Structures are given as structure tokens and as C-alpha cells.
Amino acid sequence: MRYLCLIYDKESDIAGMSKGESEAFMGEYFAFTEGIKKSGHHLGGEALHPIQTATTVRVRNGKVSTTDGPFAETKEQLGGFYMIEARDLNDAIQVASKIPSARLGSVEVRPIMEFDQP
Amino acid sequence: MSEDTAEQMRETVDAVYRSDSRRILATLIRLLGDFDLAEEALQEAYAAAVEQWPRDGVPVNPRAWLVSTGRFKAIDGMRRRARFDASLAEVAERLQADAADPSSWADVGVEDDRLRLIFTCCHPALPPDAQIALTLREVCGLKTEEIARAFLTSTPTVAQRIVRAKSKIKSARIPYQVPARADLPGRLDTVLHVIYLVFNEGYSASSGASLTRADLSGEAIRLGRLLVELLPEPEAVGLLALMLLHEARRAARTSPSGEVVLLDDQDRSLWNRDQIAEGSALVERALSSRRFGPYTLQAAIAAVHAEAPHAAATDWAQIVGLYDVLLRADPSPVVELNRAAAVAMRDGPGAGLALVDGILERGDLEDYHLAHSARADLCRRLGRTGEARASYRRALELTRQEPERRFLEGRLEELGDS
Numbered sequence: 422m423r424y425l426c427l428i429y430d431k432e433s434d435i436a437g438m439s440k441g442e443s444e445a446f447m448g449e450y451f452a453f454t455e456g457i458k459k460s461g462h463h464l465g466g467e468a469l470h471p472i473q474t475a476t477t478v479r480v481r482n483g484k485v486s487t488t489d490g491p492f493a494e495t496k497e498q499l500g501g502f503y504m505i506e507a508r509d510l511n512d513a514i515q516v517a518s519k520i521p522s523a524r525l526g527s528v529e530v531r532p533i534m535e536f537d538q539p
Numbered sequence: 540m541s542e543d544t545a546e547q548m549r550e551t552v553d554a555v556y557r558s559d560s561r562r563i564l565a566t567l568i569r570l571l572g573d574f575d576l577a578e579e580a581l582q583e584a585y586a587a588a589v590e591q592w593p594r595d596g597v598p599v600n601p602r603a604w605l606v607s608t609g610r611f612k613a614i615d616g617m618r619r620r621a622r623f624d625a626s627l628a629e630v631a632e633r634l635q636a637d638a639a640d641p642s643s644w645a646d647v648g649v650e651d652d653r654l655r656l657i658f659t660c661c662h663p664a665l666p667p668d669a670q671i672a673l674t675l676r677e678v679c680g681l682k683t684e685e686i687a688r689a690f691l692t693s694t695p696t697v698a699q700r701i702v703r704a705k706s707k708i709k710s711a712r713i714p715y716q717v718p719a720r721a722d723l724p725g726r727l728d729t730v731l732h733v734i735y736l737v738f739n740e741g742y743s744a745s746s747g748a749s750l751t752r753a754d755l756s757g758e759a760i761r762l763g764r765l766l767v768e769l770l771p772e773p774e775a776v777g778l779l780a781l782m783l784l785h786e787a788r789r790a791a792r793t794s795p796s797g798e799v800v801l802l803d804d805q806d807r808s809l810w811n812r813d814q815i816a817e818g819s820a821l822v823e824r825a826l827s828s829r830r831f832g833p834y835t836l837q838a839a840i841a842a843v844h845a846e847a848p849h850a851a852a853t854d855w856a857q858i859v860g861l862y863d864v865l866l867r868a869d870p871s872p873v874v875e876l877n878r879a880a881a882v883a884m885r886d887g888p889g890a891g892l893a894l895v896d897g898i899l900e901r902g903d904l905e906d907y908h909l910a911h912s913a914r915a916d917l918c919r920r921l922g923r924t925g926e927a928r929a930s931y932r933r934a935l936e937l938t939r940q941e942p943e944r945r946f947l948e949g950r951l952e953e954l955g956d957s
Contacts, residue, residue: 532711
């Protein structure tokens with residue numbers, strides 16, 4: 422079963438890291454990604470640019486409106502994601518708990534909805 | 540068949556339902572992989588028993604009969620519905636194939652099924668109020684209306700919690716498993732917490748006119764016993780001990796008119812000696828494991844109280860010592876407050892008051908009525924009447940329990956409050 426792990430960090434925490442800390446943090450991420458590739462959990466994953474690069478798009482009455490910034494202002498910001506294959510929620514929680522940001526921020530685990538093929 | 544025999548058979552079926560329906564449900568959930576399907580299958584299996592047992596006699600193993608009947612009824616039902624929903628055909632085939640393997644439905648691992656059910660109902664991915672509702676519904680077999688009444692909420696609210704929890708179990712695929720050894724301590728904590736919340740809700744209702752709701756405490760103790768039977772971890776033993784030792788005082792906690800009676804003033808001849816003996820033995824057992832935690836320590840404190848023939852004979856030094864250990868194991872301002880009350884008994888009200896004031900100054904228990912009533916009591920004993928009155932009034936503002944209110948108002952009256 423597929424789960425999306427949404428990674429939320431405080432961007433100010435990440436931006437405030439020294440060069441050494443930031444490199445160590447990235448190193449942890451590379452090692453984590455390698456690990457879940459080997460274990461067969463990894464389906465995909467990306468890091469996102471900070472929220473000041475975000476644009477929110479809506480269509481109302483056929484008219485496109487775009488606004489600067491993320492959909493919702495939150496204390497922690499969506500900074501990246503992994504799509505994983507896991508046996509069940511316990512397995513997914515196990516994987517999510519090893520994402521380096523789980524220690525600093527939080528990881529939201531969401532099951533993917535499967536639709537029957539017509 | 541005569542009417543008498545029919546009546547007897549009905550009673551036999553009912554007796555098997557009462558004693559075994561939860562075990563059978565737990566196994567059916569594993570076999571069918573779905574709570575609702577399993578409940579439906581359970582009902583159908585009992586309906587079949589009512590019909591067939593009078594004709595064919597009671598099977599040698601009624602429980603195994605009910606499990607396999609329930610399972611085949613579920614598969615049949617799915618086949619019928621598969622005419623309208625092709626996806627069910629595949630599920631029915633898979634279940635049929637599993638059913639052909641006798642090792643999957645024999646009595647093997649049936650005890651584990653009840654543990655699986657408990658751990659699934661108390662999965663930390665479910666919200667706490669849903670854990671409680673689901674546990675009482677599925678593990679204890681309480682009706683939704685009974686749970687709603689016990690928790691002073693509406694039936695639709697409880698029903699919705701249960702529906703949402705089952706839906707999350709299904710869509711997020713919360714597995715029907717006893718956690719792995721490595722995850723067990725954390726997962727067991729959640730289970731113990733659910734049981735303790737149920738107990739407390741029954742023991743000291745958080746609001747409302749009646750101070751105790753005995754049924755809920757009884758249910759929690761039954762759950763505690765079941766857990767100890769299935770998984771005798773020290774803290775599970777400790778929690779059962781704690782509940783029994785508190786429950787033992789039930790008759791003494793309120794006066795015939797429903798007023799609060801504090802521990803010191805309780806008529807100890809009303810304490811239930813059997814429950815105290817059982818609780819104390821369980822405390823010993825948990826302590827000797829050396830892997831005990833906060834529940835065992837609280838139970839040990841309750842046991843020291845229980846052993847004192849009268850309030851003045853209480854071994855306060857031992858109680859303070861146990862609170863010291865508890866504070867290290869599970870630091871919390873409420874534990875600190877209780878320790879302060881014990882210190883007041885050992886060293887005098889002045890020493891206790893200094894500690895209580897320290898806690899209140901930090902602001903941790905500013906809105907906790909028991910902190911203010913504890914302070915009021917210590918001030919009263921020190922003859923600081925004005926301060927005592929002010930603290931009793933603050934406690935009165937904060938409490939939501941009717942008997943507590945009457946108790947505090949009584950104390951204020953004694954102090955000459957107008």
C-alpha cells in the first residue's frame with residue numbers, strides 16, 4: 422500500500438543552520454533515502470523550495486486568480502515529501518519516524534486512495 | 540421439542556454469547572479483515588445457532604462452530620453481493636481459499652486475537668476518545684448508547700467516533716497485530732492509558748451530579764484483568780492493582796447523602812478487604828519484576844494507605860519515598876502536589892505549604908481545583924484562616940463536580956465565611 426509522507430519543518434530552523442549543520446542534515450537525508458531504496462519502501466521523493474517561492478492558484482467563475490504564498494500559513498511549512506510503499510500503517514510509521522525532519526518538525530503520513538480501474 | 544427444552548437451548552446460546560462473543564468477534568475480525576463484516580458475521584452465526592442447535596444438538600466446541608459458521612456466512616453474503624459488485628468476488632475467493640486451510644481457523648492463536656483487538660482499538664493513530672469508545676464497544680461489548688450515557692455525551696457523537704475510527708483502520712490500513720517487542724512498551728502505554736481513563740471516568744466523574752459511575756470502573760477492572768491474563772507485563776499488573784486498591788475504597792468515599800469523604804475521614808471498615816488483598820499482592824508481583832513504572836508506584840502508594848488500620852497510623856515516610864521515585868519516573872506537577880500533601884503529613888503543614896506555593900508560583904496548576912483546595916487545607920491547619928478562605932473560594936470557582944462544590948462550601952462555612 423502506498424503512503425505519502427509530507428515533511429513539515431520550520432523553515433527558519435533550517436535557514437538558521439550553520440554550514441556544517443546543514444551539510445550533516447543533508448547527509449542524513451541522503452543516507453535515509455538510500456536506506457529506503459534498499460529496503461524497497463522508496464517510490465519517490467523531492468525537496469521543495471521555501472514557501473516564499475510558493476504561488477496559490479484558484480479558479481473562480483472561470484477566472485484564474487493567483488496569489489503569492491502558500492495555501493495556509495502554518496507554524497511548520499511543507500518542505501518536501503516521500504512517496505513510499507509500506508505493508509501497513511505500522512510499517513509506514515516506522516519509515517516516517519526515520520525521516521530526519523521527524524526529529525525537528527513533523528511528518529504527516531497519508532494513505533493513497535486507490536481507485537478501481539474501469 | 541418441548542417449550543422447556545427450547546427455553547433451555549435459548550439460555551445455552553445466550554450464555555455462550557455472553558462468555559464468548561468478544562473472543563469470536565476478535566477472531567472473525569482477523570479472518571475477515573474487517574470490523575463491520577465481522578460484527579455482521581457474528582450476529583448471523585448466533586442466529587444460525589438459535590435455529591440449528593435445538594435440531595442438531597450443541598456442537599462439541601461451540602466457539603469454533605460459531606467462528607466457522609460466521610466466516611462462511613460472511614463469504615456467502617459476499618458472493619451474493621458480488622453479483623452487483625464484481626470487486627467482492629475476488630475478496631470472497633480469497634477468504635474461501637484461506638478458509639480451506641484449517642490451520643487458519645482452528646483455536647490456534649485465538650487468545651492472541653483478543654490482544655490484537657485491544658491493540659488495534661488503542662492504536663495511537665486513532666484519537667483518544669475514539670480509542671476509548673472503540674475499546675468499550677468492541678472489546679467489552681458495550682452498546683453505543685451505554686458508552687454515550689457513561690461519558691455524558693450523545694449517542695450519535697459516540698457512534699460517529701466509532702464509525703470514523705473503523706474507517707481510518709480500513710483506509711490507512713492499521714494492522715490487526717500485537718506490536719513487535721521493540722514497539723511494545725510505547726503501545727502498551729496507550730492501552731493502559733485508555734483503561735485508566737475509563738476507570739477514572741467511572742471513579743471520579745469529571746462532571747455531573749454523581750461522584751462515581753461504578754459500571755465504568757467495573758468495566759475497566761475487567762479490561763485490566765483480561766490484559767494481565769493475556770500479557771502479564773509489570774505495568775499492566777500495576778494498573779490492575781491500582782484500580783483494585785482505589786475501587787476498594789468506593790463505599791467509604793461518599794456519605795449516604797452523597798457527600799465527599801476524604802481519605803483521612805473514611806470509615807475504613809467499609810473498605811473492601813478482598814480487593815485490597817488482591818491489589819496488594821499484585822503490587823508485590825509488579826515491584827518484584829524490577830521493570831515497573833508509574834502505575835505500579837501509584838498502586839504501591841495506595842497499598843500503603845490500605846495497610847494503615849487508621850489514618851494516624853499511615854506510614855507517611857514510606858509514602859513520601861514512593862512519591863520521590865514516582866516523580867523521577869514520571870515527573871508531573873500533579874504528582875508533585877500529591878507529594879507535597881504527603882510531606883505535610885510527615886513534616887507538618889508548613890513544610891507542605893511551602894512546596895504547594897512553589898508549584899502554584901510556577902503557574903503549572905493555576906487552574907487545577909485540587910491544588911487550591913490542598914493549599915486551603917494546609918492554611919486552615921496552620922490557622923491562616925483568611926488565606927484558607929481565599930483558596931477554598933478559588934477551588935470552588937474551578938470545580939465542576941457537584942459533590943466537590945458542596946464539600947468546599949461546607950469547609951468555607953466552617954471557617955465562618957459569609
